[in-house]
Amino acid sequence: MRARGVVVTAIVLLLPLTGPRASVAIKPSVTRAATSDTLRQPTTLRNRSTVPHVVDVDLTAAPAQLRLRPGGPLVRVYAYNGTVPGPTLDVREGDSVVVHFHNELPEVTTVHWHGLHLPANADGSPLFPVAPGSTYVYTFRIPPGYAGTYWYHPHPDARSSYQVSMGLFGAMIVRAPDDPIAALGVPEKLLILSDNRFDANGAISFPDSESIQAEVDLENGREGNVLMVNGQVMPTISMPPGGVQRWRIVNASAARVYRLSLPGGQMIHVGSDGGLFAHGVTVPDIMIANSERVELLVRGGLTPGQRLQFQDLPYDRYMPQTRPADWDSTRALLSVVVSHAPAAQPLRIPPVLRYVPPLDTMHVAERRVIVMSQGLINGRKMDMNRVDLRGHLGTTEIWELQNVVGMDHPFHLHGFRFQVLDRDGVPEPFPSWKDLVNVPKHSSMRIVVRFDDYPGKWMYHCHILDHEDEGMMGVLELN
Ligand code: C2O
Ligand code: CU
Numbered sequence: 509m510r511a512r513g514v515v516v517t518a519i520v521l522l523l524p525l526t527g528p529r530a531s532v533a534i535k536p537s538v539t540r541a542a543t544s545d546t547l548r549q550p551t552t553l554r555n556r557s558t559v560p561h562v563v564d565v566d567l568t569a570a571p572a573q574l575r576l577r578p579g580g581p582l583v584r585v586y587a588y589n590g591t592v593p594g595p596t597l598d599v600r601e602g603d604s605v606v607v608h609f610h611n612e613l614p615e616v617t618t619v620h621w622h623g624l625h626l627p628a629n630a631d632g633s634p635l636f637p638v639a640p641g642s643t644y645v646y647t648f649r650i651p652p653g654y655a656g657t658y659w660y661h662p663h664p665d666a667r668s669s670y671q672v673s674m675g676l677f678g679a680m681i682v683r684a685p686d687d688p689i690a691a692l693g694v695p696e697k698l699l700i701l702s703d704n705r706f707d708a709n710g711a712i713s714f715p716d717s718e719s720i721q722a723e724v725d726l727e728n729g730r731e732g733n734v735l736m737v738n739g740q741v742m743p744t745i746s747m748p749p750g751g752v753q754r755w756r757i758v759n760a761s762a763a764r765v766y767r768l769s770l771p772g773g774q775m776i777h778v779g780s781d782g783g784l785f786a787h788g789v790t791v792p793d794i795m796i797a798n799s800e801r802v803e804l805l806v807r808g809g810l811t812p813g814q815r816l817q818f819q820d821l822p823y824d825r826y827m828p829q830t831r832p833a834d835w836d837s838t839r840a841l842l843s844v845v846v847s848h849a850p851a852a853q854p855l856r857i858p859p860v861l862r863y864v865p866p867l868d869t870m871h872v873a874e875r876r877v878i879v880m881s882q883g884l885i886n887g888r889k890m891d892m893n894r895v896d897l898r899g900h901l902g903t904t905e906i907w908e909l910q911n912v913v914g915m916d917h918p919f920h921l922h923g924f925r926f927q928v929l930d931r932d933g934v935p936e937p938f939p940s941w942k943d944l945v946n947v948p949k950h951s952s953m954r955i956v957v958r959f960d961d962y963p964g965k966w967m968y969h970c971h972i973l974d975h976e977d978e979g980m981m982g983v984l985e986l987n
């Protein structure tokens with residue numbers, strides 16, 4: 509399913525493919541017509557610091573009444589700063605970030621900064637619960653080289669699926685001073701994918717704990733039949749003929765895996781969880797597991813008035829017994845409309861986007877096998893009072909992730925990004941920074957991780973939130 513094109517080592521030219529001007533490389537015009545997108549961008553968390561490279565923000569989780577669907581009723585949700593998705597934390601490499609978090613929910617929560625490298629007490633793991641009515645200050649510094657797209661979400665013991673489904677999720681963007689795509693003036697969009705399920709009154713619905721649906725949700729992870737981008741159903745993005753945009757896509761769904769495609773357009777995969785690759789890869793479609801991120805350069809279409817559909821193609825991640833009847837249908841996510849604005853200039857993408865150093869696999873302190881079965885890791889359920897793995901700072905480890913059952917499990921490690929070495933023995937074509945990797949049914953892969961700093965207890969788990977809540981998680985202690 510990893511439908512990958514050829515690694516592009518030469519200059520990638522996005523369009524137009526006709527005429528002698530095809531080889532002319534000109535920066536796209538920065539004077540773009542006012543956008544007629546219906547897709548909204550989440551607001552950005554307001555930085556109240558005036559000190560350079562200090563970002564000081566307030567974040568509150570509280571119940572709210574929001575209209576989740578146009579024309580639909582106001583429904584009870586949980587929201588960060590009153591919006592679903594929550595506001596984006598938009599920072600730069602080297603920034604010191606201080607988040608004053610207020611829990612106004614009627615239950616315990618945490619804020620987990622998914623994918624970031626930070627002190628264990630700022631990780632928002634279930635070991636640092638924030639009680640209702642209390643405040644927690646998350647303080648961390650964004651290291652150099654971490655430019656990328658991340659997200660934040662609650663991570664309390666056993667309640668992550670519920671709280672995310674109720675509306676608690678938001679994006680983080682870390683920017684590099686020398687981002688080569690930003691330097692080209694390419695317009696950028698953030699697309700947060702989520703899905704949800706509603707009852708006859710329009711309220712967010714959860715199955716009664718005794719029902720068959722509850723068992724199915726536990727097995728598959730809770731999926732909703734309503735698919736949203738930035739909380740909107742089928743929004744539109746408008747682009748001039750031949751226009752190219754950078755899309756930062758976050759899969760904030762509890763369990764749904766998407767296989768994204770844009771028939772009639774063109775997609776170049778330029779980055780993953782931890783930011784840009786060295787080179788872009790042309791892809792016909794791209795899989796994004798829950799909690800994973802992708803960065804794409806997307807070219808919409810050439811003909812004014814043309815309408816393209818950004819879709820989720822079928823992907824079978826399920827056990828046959830609980831596979832949804834409609835698993836093989838294609839779902840529409842948003843429309844790309846080609847405007848009547850003047851055609852965009854061709855865009856020359858630099859041959860090298862970023863240097864991604866491969867981790868050294870010659871000096872490995874520990875080789876571990878992580879076996880994922882249904883709901884268990886290495887045969888056990890999570891126990892917050894137990895340490896499952898012990899490791900040391902300043903060392904490199906290779907973990908073999910084995911999925912021994914008939915459904916996919918997306919694997920995540922807190923605090924430390926890693927690189928995939930091989931999948932079922934097939935070497936990964938190039939190094940990239942990951943914090944989540946989908947391990948398909950009955951397959952195995954190897955990852956390499958370097959533990960430079962930050963001692964403490966770190967979670968690793970299946971990121972199907974219902975599996976995580978049920979204890980498909982372990983604790984790694986580093987010292
Ligand atoms: Cu995004 Cu422990 O999770
Ligand atoms: Cu995480």
Ligand code: CU
Pocket residue numbers: 883916917918970971972975980
């Ligand atoms: Cu799982």
